[in-house]
Amino acid sequence: MHPAPSIIAFTTFSGLGFGLLFWLGVDPAPPGGWVAAVFFFIAFALAGGGLASSALHLGRPERALKAFSQWRSSWLSREACVAVAALGLMGLYAAFLIFGGLHVAPLGWLGAALSLLTVFTTSMIYTQLKTVPRWHSRWTPVLFLALSLAGGALLSGRVGIALVLILLSGGVQIWWWHTGDRALAGSGTTLGTATGLGKLGAVRAFEAPHTGTNYLLREMVYVVARRHALKLRVIAFILMVLLPVALLLLPFGHVLGLFAVLSHVAGALIARWLFFAEAEHVVGLYYGKHQTV
Amino acid sequence: MTDLPATTTRKLGLVIDLDTCVGCHACVIACKGWNTQNEGAPLSDQDPYGSDPSGTFLNRVHSYEVQPESGPAQIFHFPKSCLHCEDAPCVTVCPTGASYKRVEDGIVLVNEKDCIGCGLCAWACPYGARELDAAEGVMKKCTLCVDRIYNENLPEEDRTPACVRTCPSNARHFGDFADPESHVSRLVRERDGFDLMPEQGTGPVNKYLPPRARDDWTDSSVLAPYLTPVAEEPRGFLGWLDKALDRL
Numbered sequence: 362m363h364p365a366p367s368i369i370a371f372t373t374f375s376g377l378g379f380g381l382l383f384w385l386g387v388d389p390a391p392p393g394g395w396v397a398a399v400f401f402f403i404a405f406a407l408a409g410g411g412l413a414s415s416a417l418h419l420g421r422p423e424r425a426l427k428a429f430s431q432w433r434s435s436w437l438s439r440e441a442c443v444a445v446a447a448l449g450l451m452g453l454y455a456a457f458l459i460f461g462g463l464h465v466a467p468l469g470w471l472g473a474a475l476s477l478l479t480v481f482t483t484s485m486i487y488t489q490l491k492t493v494p495r496w497h498s499r500w501t502p503v504l505f506l507a508l509s510l511a512g513g514a515l516l517s518g519r520v521g522i523a524l525v526l527i528l529l530s531g532g533v534q535i536w537w538w539h540t541g542d543r544a545l546a547g548s549g550t551t552l553g554t555a556t557g558l559g560k561l562g563a564v565r566a567f568e569a570p571h572t573g574t575n576y577l578l579r580e581m582v583y584v585v586a587r588r589h590a591l592k593l594r595v596i597a598f599i600l601m602v603l604l605p606v607a608l609l610l611l612p613f614g615h616v617l618g619l620f621a622v623l624s625h626v627a628g629a630l631i632a633r634w635l636f637f638a639e640a641e642h643v644v645g646l647y648y649g650k651h652q653t654v
Numbered sequence: 655m656t657d658l659p660a661t662t663t664r665k666l667g668l669v670i671d672l673d674t675c676v677g678c679h680a681c682v683i684a685c686k687g688w689n690t691q692n693e694g695a696p697l698s699d700q701d702p703y704g705s706d707p708s709g710t711f712l713n714r715v716h717s718y719e720v721q722p723e724s725g726p727a728q729i730f731h732f733p734k735s736c737l738h739c740e741d742a743p744c745v746t747v748c749p750t751g752a753s754y755k756r757v758e759d760g761i762v763l764v765n766e767k768d769c770i771g772c773g774l775c776a777w778a779c780p781y782g783a784r785e786l787d788a789a790e791g792v793m794k795k796c797t798l799c800v801d802r803i804y805n806e807n808l809p810e811e812d813r814t815p816a817c818v819r820t821c822p823s824n825a826r827h828f829g830d831f832a833d834p835e836s837h838v839s840r841l842v843r844e845r846d847g848f849d850l851m852p853e854q855g856t857g858p859v860n861k862y863l864p865p866r867a868r869d870d871w872t873d874s875s876v877l878a879p880y881l882t883p884v885a886e887e888p889r890g891f892l893g894w895l896d897k898a899l900d901r902l
Contacts, residue, residue: 362777420771420791427750427768434657437774438749489747491854492780549853550780552718556732557848557862558672562722567729570682570714573707576785580773643851644782647716647734 362493363583364637371415372483373633375444376505377626378408379476380513382451386473388517393462401455403516405448408476412444436489440482447475480509487636494544495640500537507533508629515605515622524609527625531602534632538594545641545651552646566649581642582650590639593631601628658745662760665831666798667738667859668818669838669847673866675825677717677731681817685713685735685796688816693801694766698789710787712736712796713817730865733826735817736783736796737850737858738762744775744784744795753793760832760859761800766792780854803828831859 381404385391392400416422429445431438451472457463484505487496511526552566553559601624608621641651689712690697699709713735721727738755742762745753752768753775755761764775769792776784776793784795799815802808812819818826829838838861841847847861875881888896 418772420773420786420793421769424750424768424770427752428770428772429749431749431751434746435749437747437772441749486747486774490778491743492778550851554851554853555780556716556718556730557850557864558718558720558730561728561865562720565719565721566716567719568717570679570716570734571708571711575708576710576776576788577782580776580786581782642777643780643854647782 362637362640362642363580364634365418367414367417369630369633369637371411372505372636373411373626373629374407374414375411375483376480376509377512377516377629378404378406378411379444379447379479380509380511381516382408382447382476382513383473383510384513384517384519386451386454386469386471386476388469389466391458391464391469393458393464397455397458400517401451401459405452405455408444408479409448436482436485440479440486443475443482444479447472447479450475477506477509480505491548492643493640494548494550494643495541496636497548498537498540498544500533500540504530504533504537508632512625512629515609515625518618520609520618524606527602527605527609531598534598534601541639545643548643550643550646552649552652555643555646566647569648577644578648582645582648583638590635593635597628597631597635599628600624601632604628658740658742658755659757662740662755662757663832664759665738665740665859666759666761666803666829667831667838667861668735668798668815669827669829669841669861669863670733671825671827671841671845671863672730672732673825673845673863674823675715675731675733676823677715677729678822679715680820680822681733681826682711682713682715684816684820686711688799688802689794689797693797694764695787695790695792695794697794698787700788708788710785710794712783712785712794714782728865733817734781734783734850735860736762736798737781737856737860738796738798740857740859741855743778743780743854743856747774747778749774759830761798762795763797763800764793764795766790769793780851780856781858798828831861 385400385404416425419425428438428441432442450468454465454468454472457465481502484502488501491497507530511523511530514523514526551559552564556564558564604624605621608617611617645651686697697710701707713733716732716734718730718732719727720730738760742755745755745762750768750770752765754763771786771791773786776786784793787794802815803813805813814828818828827838827841829836831839833839842861845863847863849858
């Protein structure tokens with residue numbers, strides 16, 4: 362799949378932002394005043410900014426409000442609704458904390474639950490697609506939630522929890538890569554089933570329907586730089602997991618903490634780029650791609 | 655709502671005969687010609703006369719080579735457009751309700767006024783039947799020429815999808831699959847019509863007809879025995895040349 366920068370930024374940053382909102386919402390002794398203002402500003406900038414950047418990839422962004430209407434059937438619509446509800450509730454919770462010095466715990470819990478639900482709905486947009494076997498796995502929501510919780514814990518300065526969750530999400534990431542590499546072959550979809558000609562013999566794409574490129578090839582049959590995938594996986598894992606963990610194990614300071622955050626976010630962005638760039642859409646089979654099985 | 659209808663009164667769709675399709679792409683051009691100037695946004699082209707042309711098409715013809723266990727390889731031309739699936743994944747993923755399946759005839763359509771161009775329906779389609787128009791920013795797909803098939807301003811023989819009307823080899827057939835005695839239902843029954851990617855669970859309405867079984871490849875000509883080489887070993891001048899060249 363084409364790794365559109367707006368979608369990579371959206372899923373990564375909104376995941377971090379809602380993860381931070383979760384930890385702020387469940388905090389039994391949340392910060393107040395200026396400290397709270399800074400924390401919530403970061404969280405809203407990440408979560409809200411991520412959502413805004415997702416609107417950038419729309420063909421008709423001026424109609425984006427219509428996307429709130431189909432929550433009964435569409436995961437994308439559900440995500441929009443839950444995200445706005447989570448941001449609204451957490452905004453109210455933050456306003457009470459910052460301006461009233463009031464900790465309305467149940468509001469925080471509800472906001473935290475909705476924040477996690479938002480991350481889950483984001484992951485389901487990809488998980489639901491049978492056409493992309495690598496994504497169509499129960500591990501995709503686990504991966505998104507683990508990364509969101511780990512990143513949120515890191516951003517909120519919970520060193521102990523962040524350590525455990527980063528290691529855990531690293532484990533999930535490796536498992537997701539491992540299962541994902543076998544997903545297309547396991548899906549049973551081949552050029553033979555795609556054309557129905559597999560019963561007659563070995564099918565090979567002989568001639569493409571067009572000499573130039575098209576929307577399908579640009580959007581779903583992205584192949585550039587897949588050959589560097591393994592190196593990028595190693596880099597992503599070092600930045601996202603190993604380096605932050607090493608930094609957190611050192612005596613904690615704000616500078617080291619900042620480096621841990623930057624490293625984790627950079628690694629998560631690379632991992633999310635791979636999430637899209639490595640994903641094989643079955644329509645590629647019609648064009649003779651993904652035929653390693 | 656973008657829920658799918660439990661049942662549709664009729665099931666309009668196409669039968670595509672892989673035995674007779676000659677790969678002329680006339681259906682591609684007829685489709686583009688009709689649909690770029692009738693109902694809905696035009697099918698735009700980008701850089702059409704430049705070095706990197708691309709554009710929106712609702713129907714495309716691939717070609718595949720099949721190598722059987724024995725015998726020569728065969729080429730098949732393979733037209734592909736929206737299959738108007740009964741369990742269309744493109745419909746339920748739509749966040750705005752722009753994508754829908756009609757209860758009365760089962761045609762899957764896009765309401766272009768509601769489409770935000772998020773592209774998720776194209777991701778959900780395993781067949782690559784949907785293309786986002788780069789100029790209009792909305793999703794385009796086969797409408798089964800909904801503006802032809804019910805159009806009483808057209809002569810009756812033209813009230814069929816443009817691709818079917820134009821096909822010179824009669825490889826495309828249009829009809830109602832809900833009627834077991836319709837032309838298309840009978841074709842599917844008699845010729846073992848099949849689904850594309852059945853494992854994806856989309857329940858495509860359009861069906862494809864497999865190539866008819868061929869006679870034995872070896873008895874291709876009665877003259878073949880007379881055309882076998884007469885001399886296994888070269889003699890005379892050629893024999894001398896052969897030996898001379900060997901000695902070199």
